[in-house]
Amino acid sequence: MISGEFNSRGELFFETGLMAADGDIIPVKALLDTGFTGWLAIDNQDALSLGWDQEDEPQEMQTAQGDAQFNLYEGTVLLDGQEFAIEVLGGNGLENILLGVRWLQTKRLLVDFAAGVLTLG
Template sequence: MIFGEFNSKGELIFEISLIAADGDMIPVQALLDTGFTDWLAIDNQDALSLGWLREAQRDDMQTARGLAQFNLYQGTMLLGEEEFIIPALGGDELQDILLGVRWLEIKRLVADFLARVLTLG
């Protein structure tokens, strides 16, 4: 289980670690986006700097900003104490690293704004 926090906008923020191809662990803040239906979204430049392998390209995916193209990478990340190898979408000029709702298929989300409790596990 990992603990998160609500930012000033009320967004759900979790600290995860991205694992580079050379084994380095990079802690990052990730936003849980319930409108994003995959596992992870990351800027292409960040995915390449991690040494993640590009597997394919996905054309014309619908986003809040309209249709976009994404690269598909094989990413490795640490969520709490668990390591996951997941498909990661890479896009240009992504401001945030996004966790998608696919995580809710295997992890339980507790978001209690009144008690200021946010967990994923």
């Protein structure tokens, strides 16, 4: 189980690790986005700097801001002490690394704003 933190806007952040192609682990804070139905979204520039392999052609997808094109990458994420090889969406100009609701199929989310408790595991 990993502990997260709330920011001043009440957003949910968790520290996770992104594994570069050379095996280095890059610790990052990722925003849990319940409106995102995938595993992970990251800026294309960051995915390329990690050396992640790009899959197929870009795909058109609908977002809260409208339609956008995303690249698909195969990335490795460390979460709660486990390594996961997952499909990653890469977009341009993404401000945060996003964890999607697919994680909630395998991990339990506990959010208690009043008590300041946020865990995923």
